[in-house]
Amino acid sequence: MTLEAIAQRVDARGLSCPLPIVRTAIAIKPLASGALVEVLATDPGSTKDFVAWAKTTGNELVESTVEEGVYRFLLRRK
């Protein structure tokens, strides 16, 4: 767990692919470099999608966890 403040939260629970990524990409855009974004999702493809998205866009996937069918991603803006 990180103790840094989360700048933006994206609740993508119930949204199907690729909306968790799309909502996140829109939410992270206006933030300052280094800002943290927390995403909650239920789309089962999101674990692989967030790894690929972070790798391609240069944003950092700080944490990726799953609990009771809810995926949680912590991302740091490039």
Added chain:
Amino acid sequence: MDQPISLVLFSGTDDKLQSAAVMTAGAAAVGRPVHIFLQYWALDAFRRDRIARDHGLSPEAGPAGHAAVEALAAAGQEPWHATLRLAKELGEVEIQACSLSMDLLEISPDDLDPLVDGIEGVTSFWMAAAEGPVVFI
């Protein structure tokens, strides 16, 4: 620079348009430019007075497919045109209407939803596609 991904949308049923919208939004999210060329029944679905209508499903959907798609919509899945609007907000997504299909269906530019950026011919489409992949849906 990344080569654009070019999508030719031919079919005008909601399942195929949803598929295209998902592919487009995913590409936009990873920063790939997307160029969409609307032909025939797909173009017809982009008329401003018809875009939000029920456009049906492909024949292969069957009764079970219809039920599954309806369940997803009832669970709040965004319609394909809303996903395309998001994709345009997010990335470099250009949507062009095929000029031949405009003539065939007797559509004037004012009839089209604002999602459509313009009208082009097939030569312009291939020039824009350059060496990038082309997907036909």
